[in-house]
Amino acid sequence: MQEPKSGMTTDNSGPRTVNRREMLIQALMAAVVLPQAFGQRGEWGGKQRRTVDPSQIPAYKFKTLPVSRFPEMQAEYAKVLAGSQFTNAKAFRDETAKLSFKLPADFTGARSVVVVAAFTKSMYVNFNLNGSQLRVLVPPQYYADDTGARMKTIVQNEIVKNKTSRIVDVSKSTPLKLLAARSGLGQYARNNLIFVDGMGSYLLLYAFLTDYNFGEDSWTQLSVMNRCNHCDRCARSCPTSCISETGFPITIDKCVTLYNERPGAFPNWMMRSSHNALMGCIRCQDSCPEDGGYSSVNGTLEDISAEETQQILKGISNDVLLKTLQRKLKQFPGTQSKEAFPILARNLSVLTRA
Ligand code: B12
Ligand code: SF4
Numbered sequence: 594m595q596e597p598k599s600g601m602t603t604d605n606s607g608p609r610t611v612n613r614r615e616m617l618i619q620a621l622m623a624a625v626v627l628p629q630a631f632g633q634r635g636e637w638g639g640k641q642r643r644t645v646d647p648s649q650i651p652a653y654k655f656k657t658l659p660v661s662r663f664p665e666m667q668a669e670y671a672k673v674l675a676g677s678q679f680t681n682a683k684a685f686r687d688e689t690a691k692l693s694f695k696l697p698a699d700f701t702g703a704r705s706v707v708v709v710a711a712f713t714k715s716m717y718v719n720f721n722l723n724g725s726q727l728r729v730l731v732p733p734q735y736y737a738d739d740t741g742a743r744m745k746t747i748v749q750n751e752i753v754k755n756k757t758s759r760i761v762d763v764s765k766s767t768p769l770k771l772l773a774a775r776s777g778l779g780q781y782a783r784n785n786l787i788f789v790d791g792m793g794s795y796l797l798l799y800a801f802l803t804d805y806n807f808g809e810d811s812w813t814q815l816s817v818m819n820r821c822n823h824c825d826r827c828a829r830s831c832p833t834s835c836i837s838e839t840g841f842p843i844t845i846d847k848c849v850t851l852y853n854e855r856p857g858a859f860p861n862w863m864m865r866s867s868h869n870a871l872m873g874c875i876r877c878q879d880s881c882p883e884d885g886g887y888s889s890v891n892g893t894l895e896d897i898s899a900e901e902t903q904q905i906l907k908g909i910s911n912d913v914l915l916k917t918l919q920r921k922l923k924q925f926p927g928t929q930s931k932e933a934f935p936i937l938a939r940n941l942s943v944l945t946r947a
């Protein structure tokens with residue numbers, strides 16, 4: 594009988610090739626299941642940062658709640674916002690004023706809400722500047738993600754599993770983190786984000802109302818992710834010190850994202866070195882041990898040419914440039930209109946002078 598060649602195994606169903614990809618996946622899988630000792634406060638117990646096999650990360654996870662839970666969540670959300678813990682900054686109040694747990698007037702027959710967490714990786718983009726490349730991060734949420742675009746269809750076909758139930762996307766009008774925490778889909782953490790088992794915090798949340806009755810209620814008490822009780826890495830990594838080492842929630846007034854998502858000059862107190870992404874900020878996620886592995890799963894967008902980079906930095910937009918950038922940057926918010934373009938110009942410019 595012929596001996597199996599190196600790199601091949603035999604079983605009852607005949608020879609099976611273990612290719613380089615499978616060997617790599619096996620090695621990565623072993624790394625995933627290695628226990629992550631997390632000893633001293635705020636430090637990695639082990640020497641190695643966790644690696645994750647991207648093919649093992651679920652595309653999405655979901656939970657459902659009956660809409661009879663809406664009044665409780667509405668009262669809870671309104672009470673928190675009326676308290677003194679949260680900023681009165683106009684940008685924050687404008688955003689949160691749009692959010693509630695109220696049924697839309699044209700869908701009072703909704704029975705359940707489906708809350709979905711979709712794993713969403715960060716992207717990088719290369720700008721060509723002065724003969725070299727500047728590699729810039731585009732965090733989840735600032736580019737059009739394929740799974741996000743298909744989410745309503747996924748909910749209809751894979752979660753509700755019938756074509757007759759009505760599904761309405763209420764992601765833009767619902768307080769998503771509280772919904773995710775109350776449904777048991779995820780937990781709040783010190784950095785004020787929601788973490789979901791198997792995807793860390795590298796996720797986007799979505800909510801859909803449906804007239805389908807799931808007949809279950811996964812109502813969950815609010816709790817903080819256990820690891821946060823003996824860790825403060827996000828607090829130490831936040832460039833503007835918005836995260837408390839001792840309490841919750843964050844000081845939103847200081848959050849880089851509050852300023853770089855919108856037009857206008859950055860506050861004088863914000864150091865140039867605080868900026869680390871084309872929009873938003875990634876520090877409280879990429880420093881978190883619970884996000885270890887997920888933060889390394891990323892992709893790359895199409896390069897921005899030297900000429901396009903120059904045009905952006907000069908702040909002069911035209912229809913052709915906007916169209917090209919919308920395609921290359923996958924609908925990045927600063928490419929959506931001539932009015933939004935100065936946000937892209939400002940955000941890139943502060944990174945080039947860092
Ligand atoms: C307004 C907003 C912002 C504001 C304010 C952020 C904030 N922390 O509220 C700004 C512009 C700063 C922002 C920044 C970011 N955002 Co934002 N943002 C939103 C938005 C529109 C509303 C959030 C909201 O309701 N805030 C109001 C407060 C009151 O809500 P809350 O934090 O849930 O408050 C609860 C807790 O604080 C809790 N609480 C208070 N004290 C305590 C104490 C304990 C012990 C416990 C357990 C709970 C608790 O009670 C409150 C409710 O009852 C949502 C989208 C949506 N539709 O919900 C996205 C959303 C929250 N953002 C998101 C993201 C990704 C970000 C950024 C990471 C983007 C980036 N890369 O920069 C940063 C992260 C900043 C941070 N560390 O929080 C994701 C979060 C995904 C996740 N994993 O959780 C969301 C859900 C968007 C989405 N579609 O997925 N964001
Ligand atoms: S770094 Fe992660 S685990 Fe540590 S306190 Fe912050 S959110 Fe919690």
Ligand code: SF4
Nearest residue numbers: 831848849874876877
């Ligand atoms: S997004 Fe950046 S600035 Fe805002 S809390 Fe997180 S680390 Fe701090």
